[in-house]
Amino acid sequence: MPDTPRNCETTIGSGSVPIVARDLGGAGAPMLLLHGAGGNLVTMTGLAELLRPAYRVVTVDLRGHGRSGDGPWKWDEVLDDLDAVVDELELTRPAVAGMSLGGMLASLWAARHPDCPGAVSLDGNPTPSRPEDLAGLAPDRAAAELARLREVFAGMSAALARPLTAEQVAAAIEGQRAMARQYGAAEEVWVEAFRRNLVPADDGASRLRPDPELTEELRLAMQSLDLVPAYRAVRCPLLLVLATVDMPEQRPFHDLYVAHRRRVLERLAAVRDNPCLTVLPLKGASHAMVAERPRQLAELITAYLSR
Structure with a gap:
């Protein structure tokens, strides 16, 4: 071949x-x-x-x-x-x-x-x-933990939905470099991956996909x-x-x-x-x-x- x-x-x-x-x-x-x-x-x-x-x-x-x-x-x-x-x-x-x-x-x-x-x-x-996804946790505890997790996810989603300024993009890129070093990976690959999901917006800021x-x-x-x-x-x-x-x-x-x-x-x-x-x-x-x-x-x- x-x-x-x-x-x-x-x-x-x-x-x-x-x-x-x-x-x-x-x-x-x-x-x-x-x-x-x-x-x-x-x-x-x-x-x-x-x-x-x-x-x-x-x-x-x-x-x-x-x-x-x-x-x-x-x-x-x-x-x-x-x-x-x-x-x-x-x-x-x-x-x-x-x-x-x-x-x-x-x-x-x-x-x-x-x-x-x-x-x-x-x-x-x-x-x-759902509580049934959590084997061994009491239903009330499972529901409470899921509600707490949903709150965290909602906060993350709201943050990702907001446009990013140039300063925020630069800080995020430095964060990607730090994560790459933590895992012993190539920094430029992690930066490329971040930039690939970055979309310029009309207001001069950037937004992330999805x-x-x-x-x-x-x-x-x-x-x-x-x-x-x-x-x-x-x-x-x-x-x-x-x-x-x-x-x-x-x-x-x-x-x-x-x-x-x-x-x-x-x-x-x-x-x-x-x-x-x-x-x-x-x-x-x-x-x-x-x-x-x-x-x-x-x-x-x-x-x-x-x-």
């Missing part, structure tokens, strides 16, 4: 929403690598580079993110976006791997495409939204998503890599996230008889595992898909 041109960026316009994809090239089998909510294709660069020796890796700006177009968040329509990328780039039976929101899509892709050679979800689980409308659509879409039917239906190899510890920003809600991870495992037990499904709680890894452990994840993904 010939090596394809590296870092070729393409806008696919054959679907209902223009989707931008970056082909990292490579002589291996094709792989779609999908980012999480609020990210873009650049946020997967570190992992993509580690996967590239074995795969022709194609990263994608999901609709409403990066340089892709806007459109309503409906799971089937987003999967159609990915089908359009696959068709346009002539990716024959690609493997699919994704982080968080991208992991949910990887699982849904696997259920839709039984001929897929394999899919990997990196902690692709909806955030907790916009507040899509952010709310995503929240509601994930709240209503039940992945168990997809896990039950999948007929190609699907690996679910699960976080086992809190991110720093989750620690004030430690009991909530422990209960949520417990509930995820309980629900997965109902589909453990599907031989196509493999569940791997990754010891010591948080929801930020792509930043924390890109090399380990690349090795894990490659080993799983080459079985």
Whole structure:
């Protein structure tokens, strides 16, 4: 198989929403690598580079993110976006791997495409939204913790919806550099990822994508998503890599996230008889595992898909 041109960026316009994809090239089998909510294709660069020796890796700006177009968040329509990328780039039976929101899509892709050679979800689980999502917490305590979490999310969403001044953009970029240093990642990649979601506004300020409308659509879409039917239906190899510890920003809600991870495992037990499904709680890894452990994840993904 010939090596394809590296870092070729393409806008696919054959679907209902223009989707931008970056082909990292490579002589291996094709792989779609999908980012999480609020990210873009650049946020997967570190992992993509580690996967590239074995795969022709194609990263994608999901609709409403990066340089892709806007459109309503409906799971089937987003999967159609990915089908359009696959068709346009002539990716024959690609493997699919994704982080968080991208992991949910990887699982849904696997259920839709039984001929897929394999899919990997990196902690692709909806955030907790109902007391029944929290195993082991009393209903009153669960409701109180969820209300507290919603208040924090609402504050974050309101802050992200406000336009950013040039000074705020500069401060955010310095914050990205500091985070990159913390994880031992390339600072310029983290800055590029931040800038890719930055949109100039008419008033001279800047705004971040996804916009507040899509952010709310995503929240509601994930709240209503039940992945168990997809896990039950999948007929190609699907690996679910699960976080086992809190991110720093989750620690004030430690009991909530422990209960949520417990509930995820309980629900997965109902589909453990599907031989196509493999569940791997990754010891010591948080929801930020792509930043924390890109090399380990690349090795894990490659080993799983080459079985």
